[in-house]
Amino acid sequence: MKTIKLAVIGAGARGFLAYMPYVQRFPREVEIVAVAEPNEERRQRFEEAFNLGAEQLYSTWEELLSQPKLCDALLICTQDQMHYEPTIAALRKGYHVLLEKPMSSSPSECVEMEKVAREEGRLLSICHVSRYTPFWQTMKRLVSEGSIGEIMSIQHNENVGYLHYAHSFVRGNWRNDELSSPMILAKSCHDMDLIRWLVDADCSKVSSFGSLGHFRIENAPAGSTDRCTDGCEVESSCPYSALRFYMQDLKSNPFAALIADPPTETNRMNAILSGPYGKCVYRTDNNVVDHQTVNMEFENGVTVMFSMSGFTRDINRIVQIMGTKGEIRGDLLNGRIELFEFSTGTQSVIQIPNNQSGHQGGDDGIMRQFVSDLRHERYSGTLTSAQASLESHLMAFAAESSRLNGGAVVEMKQFRESLAPASPSNAAV
Structure with a gap:
C-alpha cells in the first residue's frame, strides 16, 4: 500500500x-514531510510529533511552495x-489540496479555486467534515432510500452555544467579517452544505434576516470595564x-486550551490580561x-428554513425533514434519529454511538x-470536492447579500452569473 x-x-x-491524530494512528498510510507555520512553538510541536528535520520546517507557505514538489498533497488550515x-499556488504546482x-x-475566489482545480486535474477537497459523520450519513441514507418519500420541507437549527459564540465570534478569530468571514460562511457553511446534500438539488431562491443584536457597547452592564480584569463590578x-471561563480545568472546558500555547495557567492568565x-x-x-435565519427554495420545490443562534445552552444541530410519506427528526448532540412513517403510524429510533x-x-x-481518494486517483466528483462544495458556499454568500439588503430575495441563477472568476493569482509558482 502506497x-x-x-x-x-x-x-x-x-x-x-x-x-x-489520524496521521499518528496510521503512520503506514500517511507521512508528514513538511510544515509551514509562522508560530515557532507550533513548528516545534510538528517537529517533535513527526521527527522532522530543520530543513522540513518553514515559516511561511511561500517558502514551502518555493521548493521543488515535496509530496502528494497539502493540508491548508x-x-x-x-x-x-x-x-x-499549490494547485498550479501540482499538489492535491485538502482545504x-x-x-x-x-x-x-471560490469560483476561481474550483475552476483551477478542474483545469489542473487536481483534487481540491473542502473540510465539510459533517458529511463524514455516522449521524449525517445515516440521515442521508434514510432520505436516499425513500424512507419518507419525497422531501417537501426541512427545518434546520444550528445552536452555536452561548460560550462557543462568545469565545469564537465575539472575542476570537471569527469575530469580525473583515478579518475572517460573515457568520453564515464562517460557522454555518457546514449547514448550507448539509442542506444542499440532503435536498440534492440546486437552490433557486434565498432570503435572510439577522443582526448583531446583543454584543454591543450599548448593552454593556453598568459598572463593566474594557477588560474583565480591570475591576469590573459585574x-x-x-x-x-x-476569568471564570478560561481559568477552568482544561478537561471541562476545551476552549480554554485555545487561548495560549502551551495553555498553562500562567499563559492563559497572560492571554486574559493582554x-x-x-x-x-x-x-x-x-x-x-x-x-440569523435563512429561507431557501430549491429547484425541485423543496423549501428550507435555517436558523442560527448564539444564545443556546448546548452546541448542537437539530433537524426536521418532512416528506410525503413520513418525517425524520435528528438531534446531533444526543445522537438520536427518529423516523415516523405515515402509512403505519409507527416510530423507530436510531441511536448513533x-x-x-x-x-x-x-x-x-x-x-x-x-x-x-489520493491512493485510488479519484480527483473529481468526490464527496466534498470543490465542485460539490461551491454551490453551498454560493448559497451562504447569497444569504448574506440578502441580509445586508433588507431580506430581499436573491435569485440564485442571476447571482451565479454575476460572479466573474478572480484574476489568476500572482502566488502561482
Whole structure:
C-alpha cells in the first residue's frame, strides 16, 4: 500500500489537533514531510510529533511552495482570508489540496479555486467534515432510500452555544467579517452544505434576516470595564466572565486550551490580561451576527428554513425533514434519529454511538477519505470536492447579500452569473 505524503500549511487547532491524530494512528498510510507555520512553538510541536528535520520546517507557505514538489498533497488550515493564494499556488504546482472551510471569504475566489482545480486535474477537497459523520450519513441514507418519500420541507437549527459564540465570534478569530468571514460562511457553511446534500438539488431562491443584536457597547452592564480584569463590578455574575471561563480545568472546558500555547495557567492568565480573550464581550471589535435565519427554495420545490443562534445552552444541530410519506427528526448532540412513517403510524429510533474524535468522527472521516481518494486517483466528483462544495458556499454568500439588503430575495441563477472568476493569482509558482 502506497504511503501518501502530506505537508501542512497552518499548524494551529485544525492543522494539528483535528487532523494529525489520524496521521499518528496510521503512520503506514500517511507521512508528514513538511510544515509551514509562522508560530515557532507550533513548528516545534510538528517537529517533535513527526521527527522532522530543520530543513522540513518553514515559516511561511511561500517558502514551502518555493521548493521543488515535496509530496502528494497539502493540508491548508490557515485563517479564512488566507486560503485563496496558497491554494491556487499549490494547485498550479501540482499538489492535491485538502482545504479547511470556508474555501474563501470571496465568492469570486471560490469560483476561481474550483475552476483551477478542474483545469489542473487536481483534487481540491473542502473540510465539510459533517458529511463524514455516522449521524449525517445515516440521515442521508434514510432520505436516499425513500424512507419518507419525497422531501417537501426541512427545518434546520444550528445552536452555536452561548460560550462557543462568545469565545469564537465575539472575542476570537471569527469575530469580525473583515478579518475572517460573515457568520453564515464562517460557522454555518457546514449547514448550507448539509442542506444542499440532503435536498440534492440546486437552490433557486434565498432570503435572510439577522443582526448583531446583543454584543454591543450599548448593552454593556453598568459598572463593566474594557477588560474583565480591570475591576469590573459585574464580573463575578457575568455569564461571559473571561476569568471564570478560561481559568477552568482544561478537561471541562476545551476552549480554554485555545487561548495560549502551551495553555498553562500562567499563559492563559497572560492571554486574559493582554489579549482579545480578556476583553469585555460588549466592548470588542466584533461585527458578525449573533442570530440569523435563512429561507431557501430549491429547484425541485423543496423549501428550507435555517436558523442560527448564539444564545443556546448546548452546541448542537437539530433537524426536521418532512416528506410525503413520513418525517425524520435528528438531534446531533444526543445522537438520536427518529423516523415516523405515515402509512403505519409507527416510530423507530436510531441511536448513533458517541464518537470521541473531533466533530463526531468527521475529522477522522475526511482524512480517511482524502487519503483513499489520493491512493485510488479519484480527483473529481468526490464527496466534498470543490465542485460539490461551491454551490453551498454560493448559497451562504447569497444569504448574506440578502441580509445586508433588507431580506430581499436573491435569485440564485442571476447571482451565479454575476460572479466573474478572480484574476489568476500572482502566488502561482
